[in-house]
Amino acid sequence: MTLKLDKVNRGPHLSTLVASSISREIAQGRLKPGDQLPTEQALATTFGVSRNVVREAIARLRSEGRIWSQQGRGAFVADAANATVLTIDYEALQRADSFRNLFELRGMLEVQIAALAATRRSDADIEAMEQALDGMRTAPYGSVAWLKNDLGFHRAVAEATQNPYMGQFLVFVSERVRESILAAGNQQKSDDMARTTLGEHERILAAIKAGDAKGASAAMTRHLAGAASRVGLPGGEASAKPASPARHSRLRKAVRGQAAG
Amino acid sequence: MTLKLDKVNRGPHLSTLVASSISREIAQGRLKPGDQLPTEQALATTFGVSRNVVREAIARLRSEGRIWSQQGRGAFVADAANATVLTIDYEALQRADSFRNLFELRGMLEVQIAALAATRRSDADIEAMEQALDGMRTAPYGSVAWLKNDLGFHRAVAEATQNPYMGQFLVFVSERVRESILAAGNQQKSDDMARTTLGEHERILAAIKAGDAKGASAAMTRHLAGAASRVGLPGGEASAKPASPARHSRLRKAVRGQAAG
DNA sequence: AAATCAGGGTTGTATGATAACACGACAAGA
DNA sequence: TCTTGTCGTGTTATCATACAACCCTGATTT
Structure with a gap:
């Protein structure tokens, strides 16, 4: 229920x-x-x-x-x-274009973070990632435990950059994305998806473990493309079309006026 | 006295x-x-x-x-x-390592944003960038007007991505970085620096104008390395001058007003 | 057994009062 | 004239109290 x-x-x-x-x-x-x-x-x-x-x-x-x-x-x-705080209007995330834009921002962060993590990861970081992956293997796809470990993996990657702000920003953005996905609530689940997703994570971990920055960001890019399609976004990443036509160019105020309502 | x-x-x-x-x-x-x-x-x-x-x-x-x-x-x-807000502790930014970390995050954003901007910029975006550059040319290096136009240029680049969150995040991070630099307050100014900085910006604009994503991020990378050395961070070719301890002189008062709450 | 109601506990709001502080006016002294 | 001290007014910061709205629990009633 x-x-x-x-x-x-x-x-x-x-x-x-x-x-x-x-x-x-x-x-x-x-x-x-x-x-x-x-x-x-x-x-x-x-x-x-x-x-x-x-x-x-x-x-x-x-x-x-x-x-x-x-x-x-x-x-x-x-x-x-x-302004000492950065806020993201919850209402705005219900709009498809805002969601896509935020997803793009998350992707930008993740890809770069993966590359950086590959060059700086410590043994403890690797262990944290493996632990999160284990948690995902034993939890049903899409369950709360699964999502928790999913986020945990990405956070572990971010923390492997040894730059606390990376994790802080990434988690913040990711949480907004996750909320938005949950709110939409129209994703179908399957064991196939679980395997695919898990495989993507494993490839990321492998590249980071090997210290392969290029490989890590490539694997992360693939993972994000997959995630995008799983949540119903047009999957491509590099050649993505502008999320919203050139309307925003003259509306700087719209960005700044954050929580106007 | x-x-x-x-x-x-x-x-x-x-x-x-x-x-x-x-x-x-x-x-x-x-x-x-x-x-x-x-x-x-x-x-x-x-x-x-x-x-x-x-x-x-x-x-x-x-x-x-x-x-x-x-x-x-x-x-x-x-x-x-x-948590619906993302906050960055001001006090933490006085520590050299925090500052370096935030600068790194900003760099990561800027480089990616520059690439994206090169593929999506509209004519209005280009105009905004040129306008900001003009403002920098006529203002003395390091002055308030100069800084304002500097930030304006980077914001224009971010808005050229047609993704409002890019600008929102970048401006937020950049403002924290700027505050921190002002707090340190010991950067020396020279006409030479003005020319160098301006040149870096011009190269960024040229690449974006040409739609050259790779060139834009490369130019941005060079600009950030230069900026890092200008504020005393070991990032580019400059000597690693230890980050000076924050001397709270003027900014403290200003910040006090904001943070009092 | 189920519905209802009473009571205490907690947050939400209103109201009045007092202390701390900023700022200008103004008078007293040099 | 210039400085200095004082005072009065207006504002925020804090305190104290009271009541309303609401939740929870348990006894009472149906």
Whole structure:
């Protein structure tokens, strides 16, 4: 019984609504960097909520680097470049083009990471990869345990680069991709797929073990092409067409205005 | 006499301390996913603050996806995978190794992005790049305007991939790198450097314009090697000058404003 | 046995009050 | 005139309390 409950309860919290509202004002340019926000009291009355709610919203925006505040002065809009967090809008991932774009980004990271891992891996890294592969062999394809070990393998590869940011970024992107796949929920499973996928991973591991950077990235490329087709994306990688026509070129703001909603 | 007064220890907000404390408990495994947090009242008394402060901290953690809460039940630690934001600790960037790692990640992104841009760029993208280059030509090396156009060039390249996430990620990483460089603040400037840097950019643009993916990534690789040596990283042909310890002079103040929260 | 209801516990929100701080105005002293 | 100290106002930061909404459990009723 696959009860498919919708994941994000779009926060019933008032503070979430207030934060989104202010965020939108910033994203759409009605509040420019350096501008002073209305006082908490004013915001509270205009939104019709208590000052406490406004404070929670501001605390949130502050933690995201969107605004900064100082006791006795007020709250101000921070420079857009100062955003200390990178967020990916969950809603956007439901759109096919966004998903494809994110998948492409993941692929770019993975391929490079595989090559780097091949030149820097330690024995412990190799062992971690083999352990993850073992976990995949004993778990049914597509099960939670399988997915966990799948991600674990890729994380182990990323950690083999000895660069913590690689793993951090890759896991972040991969998780968004995975969520999106689960949300779509239309992948069919078969033992054949399990064997194929496992084989792709094994080839990656073999190349990394051998210290073959070129081979590792090639194997990873093949793996990603396979993964793409398994989730219903047009498989090719190098000659992939632009995910979205040249519309984006003039819309830099669209990229920056992250969670406008 | 430059008297160096350390900024008064204007401690971060209490809610920040509480949030960090809880965050640390989660990161270090003392609070595992699924665990229920103490009640707000309990947290308030143990931390010696009001419940309001605890609520602001929780609002922040909730927005980061680290915990979730439900009215009438309590607050619970979320799965690590559910983190909706990617953050880079500013303090960590002051360490030379972290900086080097982030620079490496940026390089990986840039090189791939350049190749992709060469195959997908539109006329508008090319124009944006040329405009940024013009801006660099007329601004003094290292000035704010120069840096702005420098970043603008790289962003234009990223947007030429027609994949918005490329720009989003690259800009995020680049901004962290830039902040870190400014914090170190001991790069010497010269007209020679300006010419060199400009030349590197021009070669990148030429390759992208020609649709030469290989040439574009090669040019970008050379540019990054040059940039690395210019900021004192052992990356290209330059002597390995040890990364200078961060002297928090001016930036600290600026960052303090943003991070206070 | 099942449905209903009461009670306590927890989070969500509102309200008022106080402390800490920034900033300008203004007067006192040189 | 210039400096300095003081004060008043406005804002954020924090505290304290109260109530509403909600979940869970267990007893009560049907």
